[in-house]
Amino acid sequence: MVEALQKNPKHKGRKGPVVLVIMDGVGYGKYTEGDAVKAALTPNLDRLTAEWPSTKLKAHGTAVGLPDDGDMGNSEVGHNAIGCGRVFAQGAKLVGKSIEEGRIFAGDTWKKLISNVRDKNTTLHFLGLFSDGNVHSNVSHLRAMLTRALDEGVKRARVHILLDGRDVGETSALEYIDPFEEFLSGLNAKGADYRIASGGGRMQITMDRYGANWSMVEKGWHTHVLGEGRRFASAHEAVEILRAETSAIDQDLPPFVIEENGKALGSIEDGDSVIFFNFRGDRALEITAAFEEDDFDKFDRVRRPGVEYAGMMEYDGDMHVPRQYLVPPPSIDRTLGEFLAATRVKQLAVSETQKFGHVTYFFNGNRTGKFDPGTEDYVEIPSDIVPFEDRPWMKAAEITDTVIKALEEGKYDFIRLNYPNGDMVGHTGIYPAVVCAMEALDLQLGRLEKAARKAGATLILTADHGNSDDMFEHSKTGEVIIKENGQPKAKTAHSLNPVPCIIVDFDGKGEYSPTLKEGLGISSLAATSIELLGYLPPSDYDPGVLDWK
Structure with missing residues (x-):
């Protein structure tokens, strides 16, 4: 008071x-x-x-x-x-410092999510805005977590990318995707199976806020969790084809799913761990509710996998959402x-x-x-x-x-x-x-x-x-x-x-x-x-x- x-x-x-x-x-x-x-x-x-x-x-x-x-x-x-x-x-600075000092990896939440997939031989999923705009997220944080996950024995990881084109250049998606694929290849050469699994424009799927358009979140759920949607061999291919067909900028590109051998590469299943790596809260709350709430009525989830879910930060300090998070927010x-x-x-x-x-x-x-x-x-x-x-x-x-x-x-x-x-x-x-x-x-x-x-x-x-x-x-x-x-x-x-x-x-x-x-x-x-x-x-x-x- x-x-x-x-x-x-x-x-x-x-x-x-x-x-x-x-x-x-x-x-x-x-x-x-x-x-x-x-x-x-x-x-x-x-x-x-x-x-x-x-x-x-x-x-x-x-x-x-x-x-x-x-x-x-x-x-x-x-x-x-x-x-x-x-x-x-604020968010980017807090997360960056936590990664630099190793506190994020020493925290109970990180340890719990890593041991969950390592012990069960399941998949570690990362979902979030895929750019270095430093407004909602930063791809450097994602790289650091993937590198650490491999060091800690996580064999399989899937990345679900939300294309930006809003806090960065409007058609810059491939400037992030192509180097990231090379980065993943480097990790995979060490015995990992780390892949991009799905994606779509941030104003089309997943990142709605304030309950303005829950259908965006529903599309994201079907894309990332259920592995449903138009399929492509790679994220690069998806962006090139969808951009040619729609003339849309990155934030408005339709959702896509990466497939291999006729199956979705990275649907989210029971026993997996999921990290929503956005540090900003407003566009993180709705997808978090879809993962966490038992009495969820905004759309039909079809199935709700039993996962260990965590946000990069606590998105709502009063409601304590999400239940698990990697980096404490600023105490304002x-x-x-x-x-x-x-x-x-x-x-x-x-x-x-x-x-x-x-x-x-x-x-x-x-x-x-x-x-x-x-x-x-x-x-x-x-x-x-x-x-x-x-x-x-x-x-x-x-x-x-x-x-x-x-x-x-x-x-x-x-x-x-x-x-x-x-x-x-x-x-x-x-x-x-x-x-x-x-x-x-x-x-x-x-x-x-x-x-x-x-x-x-x-x-x-x-x-x-x-x-x-x-x-x-x-x-x-x-x-x-x-x-x-x-x-x-x-x-x-x-x-x-x-x-x-x-x-x-x-x-x-x-x-x-x-x-x-x-x-x-x-x-x-x-x-x-x-x-x-x-x-x-x-x-x-x-x-x-x-x-x-």
Whole structure:
């Protein structure tokens, strides 16, 4: 439990609430070409930036707890940082250090899964996102575990690969598959039988989140567990043929199964061990439920093999999911939400399904549930189950409707919301759709501004990371990379660009300088929110952007 916040003596009070507006995936682009934020018609955002105090915040790399400043930020670590006001070592860094120091292999879970297959002469399965994007997973972690498994006497392993094309290049799958096959050949030369067994695009199978589309998980179950689906001789062949047939980028490639002698190479059977090697939790929870839950009703599993299952990390600390995991997650405590609950500040969190968990679970330090149900309300607006490029406005209007109603009712002191457009549409790589998404978002900012002005509210306009600001691949010298068809090569990953922090203080009384601090990260948003609410932030929080007089 935390103590209530102390009053900020320099704050002179406000008529309305503080509204933290997270424009997911909206940054300040480095290049003009491919910057959908700049290309879009955004008169409201442009005007607010020009008329009110603003600064740029770091939202990637070490500023959000990732191993290196070359690592892209993401929505999960971004909301962790925004919500807890400090920087914690995050998934990739934690796992990498655990492997480097050998702690992962000394842990009870690893020992249990290895001895299970070694003693029974069964198969060790690895399932996860197959890239080095460092957002959900890293293929280097997979290589390290396979190498260790062989050293510990595991003779047979199967790898089920989820193709990325989202946190890495959109058609980069073979750049990971081909070297990995060589790596496996090296292990097999030492007497192992380690093979890629199945796969498919991450937006087609297995990696759904927030219960938005359980049919994805069902397809993944049939592919990985039951060994059902279209069959190929190798993963390389599968990617080449499916890409030629569908023209899909990696994240949208259909599922495939590798066969040998007319049989699926790697169905999951009783007595096997399974490691889901993603370290990020949101897209790991549903497939975990399919393996672990006895009373599972989301789809017909046909059969549920009796396996030893583990996740790379604990994906939900409150619900203790999964039951077994290899690396303990960061222990994030004393979050903004917890302090506000202790201070009896009335809070509202709003987003659509795609980002609802971010303004709740991740914002609260990977915690399910509310700190104080008496002072907190959460509103989830169901997302449409359609390709994001087909409806790039998403649910921005409905999110705004909910916040405007809350402003009119005057019930809340602190409102946080997430507009997913810049990120979710940005990941499609379809430039016109991203421009449309930004223009749709801007229309809602205009509506929100009017309601906030009337309520005397304070808006903090910001983002969790960049994405829509960097939609084309560029060479090291800055030129746009052009494909054979003459079109720019789309970039579907997050950017390394800074994000906005705009303070729109309609009822301000001149208590702080109009020039905001520079060089800070998005973790500074927690202290900034607390100060604008009229309180003093905890002493160990990263400093806010305001320079109080």
